[in-house]
Amino acid sequence: MNSDYSKIIENAYKLTKPLKDKGKLATYIPELANVNPEKFGVHLTKIDGTCFGLGDNLERFSIQSIAKVLSLTLAVKFLGEKIWTRIDVEPSGTKFDSLLLLETNNGIPRNPFVNSGAIVICDILISHLENAREEFLEFVRDISDIPNLTYSDKIADSEKATGYRNVALCNFIKSLGNIENEPEEVLDFYFDMCSLELNCKELSNAFSFLANGGKKLRDNKQIITTSQAKRINALMLTCGFYDESGEFAFEVGLPGKSGVGGGIVALYPNNFTIAVWSPRLNPNGNSFKGMKLLETVTTYSEMSIF
Template sequence: MIDYQNVINTIHNDLKDEVARGVVASYIPELADIDANNFGIHLRLMTGETFATGDWNKKLSIQSISKVLTLAMVLPMYPENLWQRVDVEPSGNPFNHLSLLELENGIPRNPLINAGALVIADILVSLLDNPKEDFLNYVRSVVDDPTINFNEAVANSERLTGYNNYAAANLLKAYGNLKNDVDDVLDFYFHQCAIEMTCEQLTKAFFMFANHGNCCQQNKLISESQAKRINAIMLTCGFYDEAGEFAFEVGLPGKSGVGGGIVALLPNHFTISVWSPGLNPQGNSMLGMKALEQFTSMTKLSIF
């Protein structure tokens, strides 16, 4: 029987004073101002037990972690041709992400790179009456917490400086793979990324992927098969060009965000979230990666 509290305490103690914490994202002031010393872990077992340490109860900007939630929202609503608009293959190199789009005629490699998430956002903008509000309400209901909200200042800063996302959205539009106005899609996208959650809320949000599609309140939000497929996409595509490394070193489906959060999960067993704002050169939380490596080494719990 694993003493989970002891495991995460050990990891927290080992890493909390680490000097090499990576670099906090600085492209917008709202992220740059986050204290690099934040470090929290939250673990939620399928049994309902939870374990936490450090700054598990502070809000962080979920950023790209939101891409998994928009995918989960769209899957039950969308006709089968979703997978004609976005593929499920790892993207390999991010250094020429737009070139891949060009080489492959505007079909993004997968829904977890920016271009793919923009296509998913476009679909939601088409399907929802009030896209931003509806998605926010979806997240609130998944987590069972009506206090979750956008950080409007973050969304606005992204809108003012997100030139790479404007470039990607316009390129998708040029290929006919964006149906709505570029500005509408990006407004939705910048808001989905600007949602704030605590580590505790994140392990709730991803509970359905570990639990056959059922969220914490045991409502079936996605089918078992959809849950498995989202896990497969997370495993192969969830960590930019470090996806292979994460599978190799950690061995769990998961997703990182530029705010320093990572959520990962073992189907039927647990969800776990880690937050430390400093990023490694690949854009993933440096302590977060280490903490999860240590967690699967100590517990020997991985999908492999």
């Protein structure tokens, strides 16, 4: 493996930046449509603690679905394997399956990263924690070392006002018996969770425990067990990019997770985490330039898990 990471990143950044990018901003959350579409940043954190960033890597953005990995981590940390009676661990197949598969699977979502699965994780956290909203925030503050991190009310409110499809999903799962709390409460927490804002540097740092056997880089504190970290990484690889999960494994070859805010985080176990941000999305809802940059990085460096 080529270890000269900074050159690889720099090269990939240069190659990707001028690409003609036809992607559109996520418009179903009105507030996200106000972001400057030309933003582009990348940051890599090695598990030896060194790091390297380029472009808009210090500007915060809405991490959206990337937060689902963190809420899953909190659920695994506190409740362990029993959460898997309520969610499966299989890729979802197609965009259209979310509702169809829920119906045929009696309300058991295919995995914790499709919206239905992340909503069930929120329901589980509400049922088992004193104050899920606060405890989740504390948890992310802790693993990211950002003490003043907060939810973005503006983003959360924007999604609450227009998130009809998520309201549909949550009520549908409730009708099938796999939501314990009232849909409104579950959805409020879900929209809050997705409203977190971090920059690329903070994001690659926050996820580095998953590349480090479950331990925080700074103080080696064990967040979750090594086995639990491996399983979350496996889930990111098979389910982290919706319909494009197979494509990402095929082209990039790293576990990762994307969000409609244009962020992607990926990681090479025992080596590094990398976060990239570019708001224009490809037709599958993943950052167009983010995908391209990561493909370029692993094509040139052969730094993939395969």
